[in-house]
Amino acid sequence: MPHSFGYRAKTRDLFSRKFRKHGPEHLSTYMIKYKKGMFVDIVANGSIHKGMPHKFYHGRTGKVFDISPNSIGVIINKQVRNRIVEKRIHVRVEHLRISTCNDNFKKHVREVEEEKRKNPNDKKNRKRIPNLPKEEQKIVVDDKSEIIFYNPDFKREIF
Numbered sequence: 001m002p003h004s005f006g007y008r009a010k011t012r013d014l015f016s017r018k019f020r021k022h023g024p025e026h027l028s029t030y031m032i033k034y035k036k037g038m039f040v041d042i043v044a045n046g047s048i049h050k051g052m053p054h055k056f057y058h059g060r061t062g063k064v065f066d067i068s069p070n071s072i073g074v075i076i077n078k079q080v081r082n083r084i085v086e087k088r089i090h091v092r093v094e095h096l097r098i099s100t101c102n103d104n105f106k107k108h109v110r111e112v113e114e115e116k117r118k119n120p121n122d123k124k125n126r127k128r129i130p131n132l133p134k135e136e137q138k139i140v141v142d143d144k145s146e147i148i149f150y151n152p153d154f155k156r157e158i159f
């Protein structure tokens with residue numbers, strides 16, 4: 001058979017439901033409240049064809065920009081040749097889930113604010129700092145120091 005170039009080409013495993021996860025969608029999926037500015041993951045649900053995004057967007061994270069009665073508008077960055085374009089697509093809620101990409105940042109902000117409340121007069125630098133290089137160490141080798149070779153097969157006479 002010749003290769004198909006359709007809208008859902010090569011999605012046999014991509015849109016398939018997980019083991020023991022077939023059947024109708026849970027009502028909790030429809031009860032989630034989305035707000036503008038939230039980060040969402042687009043994960044296409046193969047059992048619901050309506051409002052399904054293109055396979056390119058499956059697994060991508062975007063930001064909500066519009067909420068309508070039937071769908072949620074999401075902004076996603078897409079690389080087109082040598083530039084990145086902001087794409088605005090509308091996806092039904094069955095194909096979305098709230099992203100956890102911002103959780104570590106929010107946790108850090110909560111900890112810093114709590115620390116500020118405990119010590120309001122403490123003006124310390126609370127920025128996240130990368131690990132600095134290790135400081136220098138001086139090794140003094142004199143007549144009393146002993147040199148040990150860790151390779152037992154290597155024997156060398158010291159003059």
